[in-house]
Amino acid sequence: MKVKVNQENCIGCGLCVSSAEDLFEFNDEGISVVKVDTVPEDKQDEAKEAIENCPVAAIEEV
Numbered sequence: 001m002k003v004k005v006n007q008e009n010c011i012g013c014g015l016c017v018s019s020a021e022d023l024f025e026f027n028d029e030g031i032s033v034v035k036v037d038t039v040p041e042d043k044q045d046e047a048k049e050a051i052e053n054c055p056v057a058a059i060e061e062v
């Protein structure tokens with residue numbers, strides 16, 4: 001699977017960055033970006049949780 005963060009929606013709360021640090025990181029503007037092209041098999045649960053838990057639904061599967 002692949003995921004992306006909608007940069008316009010992200011409020012920089014840090015939830016995805018702290019709960020799935022192998023997948024997300026902050027850019028220089030404090031907005032989350034996806035670190036990987038394809039989510040590794042063993043990180044897919046983390047990615048799905050991040051999608052579900054983002055308070056502004058900024059993360060989506062693509």
Ligand code: SF4
Pocket residue numbers: 005009010011012013014015016017031032053054055056057058059
């Ligand atoms: S959980 Fe959502 S709002 Fe929070 S940093 Fe991640 S993408 Fe942005």
